[in-house]
Amino acid sequence: MKKEIIYKTGLLPPIETIIEVYDNSGINRPTTDKARIEKMYQHANLVITAWDAETLVGIARSLTDFCYCCYLSDLAVKKAYQKKGIGKKLIRPTKEEIGENAMLLLLSAASAMDYYPKVGLETVKNGFIINREKVA
Numbered sequence: 001m002k003k004e005i006i007y008k009t010g011l012l013p014p015i016e017t018i019i020e021v022y023d024n025s026g027i028n029r030p031t032t033d034k035a036r037i038e039k040m041y042q043h044a045n046l047v048i049t050a051w052d053a054e055t056l057v058g059i060a061r062s063l064t065d066f067c068y069c070c071y072l073s074d075l076a077v078k079k080a081y082q083k084k085g086i087g088k089k090l091i092r093p094t095k096e097e098i099g100e101n102a103m104l105l106l107l108s109a110a111s112a113m114d115y116y117p118k119v120g121l122e123t124v125k126n127g128f129i130i131n132r133e134k135v136a
Contacts, residue, residue: 005058005086006051007093012041013049017056025058025076028109046070048093050077050086057081060090062098070098072106088119 015038019031030036041047041061050058058077064070072094077086095104105124108116117123 003052005081005084005089007089008049008051009093009097010047011049012047013056013059015041018059021056021059021076021078022074024078025082026079026111027074027076029074029076040073044073046094046097048090048097050081050090052081058086058090060094062094062104064098064102066098066102068102070094070102070104072104075106087115091119091121 015034018041019034019037022029022031022037029040044061044063046060046062046064046066048060048062049056058081059074060072061074062070062072072091075087075090077090091104098104104121105127106116106121107127107129
């Protein structure tokens with residue numbers, strides 16, 4: 001029998017568990033700086049998680065006003081669980097939580113640029129950025 005992945009909204013897993021997902025997924029985050037990851041989640045106001053029983057296998061972290069805009073900052077799925085629709089299923093409840101009046105925006109790593117159109121996101125060419133002064 002196939003195990004069902006369970007999606008949860010608003011549950012904050014232990015930071016070590018989040019770091020494990022990040023490190024395993026291939027997402028580039030400052031995982032050697034636990035305090036920074038903790039602060040990232042302390043200030044996020046929408047977190048969706050994917051679970052295989054008691055194991056965290058995916059996570060979506062967003063910052064939003066729930067009525068106009070949402071920045072989906074992190075979408076990470078463990079390698080063994082990739083290409084099974086989990087990323088797309090993490091985006092769906094994110095969009096449901098922010099509602100139909102809010103747009104969802106994310107910045108993609110170069111390696112993931114082909115992925116996001118496959119799960120329903122459109123490419124935008126009207127953005128600007130001031131990069132981090134300190135990367136790590």
